[in-house]
Amino acid sequence: xxxxxLKEILDNSTNIVFFGGAGVSTESGIPDFRSADxxxxxxxxxxxxPEEILSHNFFFKHTEEFYKFYKEKMIYCDAKPNxxxxxxxxxxxxxxxxxxxxxxxxxxxxxxGSKNVLELHGSVNRNHCIRCNKFYDIEYVINSRDxxxxxxxxxxxxxxxxxxxxxxxxxxxxxxxxISKADTLIVGGTSLTVYPASSFLKYFKGKNLVLxxxxxxxxxxxxxxxxxxxxxxxxxxxx
Numbered sequence: 627x628x629x630x631x632l633k634e635i636l637d638n639s640t641n642i643v644f645f646g647g648a649g650v651s652t653e654s655g656i657p658d659f660r661s662a663d664x665x666x667x668x669x670x671x672x673x674x675x676p677e678e679i680l681s682h683n684f685f686f687k688h689t690e691e692f693y694k695f696y697k698e699k700m701i702y703c704d705a706k707p708n709x710x711x712x713x714x715x716x717x718x719x720x721x722x723x724x725x726x727x728x729x730x731x732x733x734x735x736x737x738x739g740s741k742n743v744l745e746l747h748g749s750v751n752r753n754h755c756i757r758c759n760k761f762y763d764i765e766y767v768i769n770s771r772d773x774x775x776x777x778x779x780x781x782x783x784x785x786x787x788x789x790x791x792x793x794x795x796x797x798x799x800x801x802x803x804x805i806s807k808a809d810t811l812i813v814g815g816t817s818l819t820v821y822p823a824s825s826f827l828k829y830f831k832g833k834n835l836v837l838x839x840x841x842x843x844x845x846x847x848x849x850x851x852x853x854x855x856x857x858x859x860x861x862x863x864x865x
Contacts (some may be wrong), residue, residue, distance in 0.1 A: 628861070629863045632851065632860070635810055635834050635850075635851070635854075636722065639722060639809050639810040640809060641722075641807060641810070642724065642809070642810045643723070643725045643726075643727065643807075643812070644714055644723060644726045644812045644814065645727045645728075645816070645826070646710075646726065646728045646730065646814050646857075647729045647730070647816025648729065648819075649814065649815025649839060650662075650710050650711070650730060650734075650857055651705070651708075651734055652815070654702075654705045654706060654711075654732075656702045662816070664817055670802050674691075676699070677789060679691065679692055680692075680700075680788055680789055681788055681790050682789065683790060684788075689781060690772050690773050691742050693773055697768065699766065700750060701858070702732065702763065703768065705734060707734045707735075707737050707738035708734075709861055710814065710857045711735055711738075711740070712861075713862070714726060714735065714738070714740055715735070718740055718742065719739070724742065724804060725808075726742065726744065727804065727805070727826070728743060728744070730747070731747050731749050731750050732749075733750065733751045744800050744804065746787070746801065747786055747793075748784070748785045748787050749766055749785060749786065750784060751764050753774070753782050754783060755781070755782055755783075756782070756783050757779070757780025758778045758780055760777070766782075767782065768828070770782075774827045796798045802826060802829050805826055805830050806830070806831060808830060808832045810832060810834040810835075810836065811827070811836070813827065813835070813839075813845070814838040814857040815838070815839060815857045816839065817841060817843055817846050818844070819841065819843075824844070825846075833850075834850050834851070835848060835849045836851045836852075837849045837853070838855065839853075839854070840854060841854075
């Protein structure tokens, strides 16, 4: 019943926006952070917690230790788009989906063919020298020993938002604009507990708020439809 209703919503929508979290990429083999089996809850022999390691201060104080963790836990070059990524790209291609807003940093939406992707937390595929701002791709970072260094001698930093850093103002502005203009907002693969990302939903003024997640969220009571399922399984049936 939910799938048929979702199909009807998509058919009757002309300005769809998708807001996604880690659950969109888990079926591509990329672990999430906060679930029971996520990165934050796995026992390690690390002297620091993952949250500490993935912070602005830690990057600058313990750069080598940061990169050891980052290369092992945050980069998944063999990951491929799953059916959720592919279906969203199809929706964009036919003109219904106007924007994807993602909390993920893996670049799988672009790999699937999506073009208007707003990356709230940046991307592992973009890296820059903190001295001269020269760009480096992910392969350069992976193949660098210890700390990736620029040709100018500066340290290369991933273009991802670490703890203690602010989201990009331009991305925030585009996110709010996209959500406020949408007639349908589909939220998938996120528990909506991470601030400030979760706060963007308050700007939605459209007709249909659809939540697709395997666990309850604080916004369930506000939604027109809540689907408790893997997001790729849902899109496989509707697209």
